[in-house]
Amino acid sequence: MSSASLKPILVVEDSAEDFTALGRAFRKHALQNPVLRCADGDQALEYLQGYGRSTNWPSVLPAIILLDLNMPGTDGRQVLEIVKQDDILSTIPVIIFSTSSNSKDIDDCYQLGANSYLTKPIGYAAMEEKVRLIVQYWLEAVELPVA
Template structure:
């Protein structure tokens, strides 16, 4: 793992069951990073920008963001576009983690600046495997930027 094990992983997903399964998969792979959950796009931007109930902002910007696309209100595309336009946040890797395998969604997300696009598997065992691949690549193999 790289030297950013103290930085959190931000999961933005309105489905609490998906978040619980993801957290369990991270624990299974002994990921040392804390996992922070935002249940909406609005909550994620408040957290990252230090607004609303998160006035001080996060103690440390996330090492990466796992972002669901289809959420009520601000959806994942809106959050992605905002993150990639903000100078203090645009370097954070954003991994789209969604059930949609629609080619138009994939194209649009990469056009908006997504760093990766992964579909959520339905079976827990497959989710665990995908989280293992994700963590080995993003937290082990990659040299990640240090957000400002």
């Protein structure tokens, strides 16, 4: 088990339905990490840039960030750009998890520093499989930074 075993997973997702499905899939794969939700980019940045300062958030940074692209207000592209330009946050793997399979969105996200880009599947079984792969690769196989 990697050093990320107890760090939270931050899901930045404006759709409550999508977050519920993700949570169910994470539980099915016996994820021990807490799963946190930020409903928009502003809330995600508030948490990431102010972690440890508020009693509402854990005092550690997440092991990984699952980031939706198209959200109202500060969208996923802006969050990604800010995270990857921040000396403290830049080592956190950011996995874009979006309904968009547009090649421009994919290219733009990798240019901004995304570590991975996954399209959200339509069916729940396919969602479970993507979550299994995320857990297996990002939380069990790779060595993530300790900080």
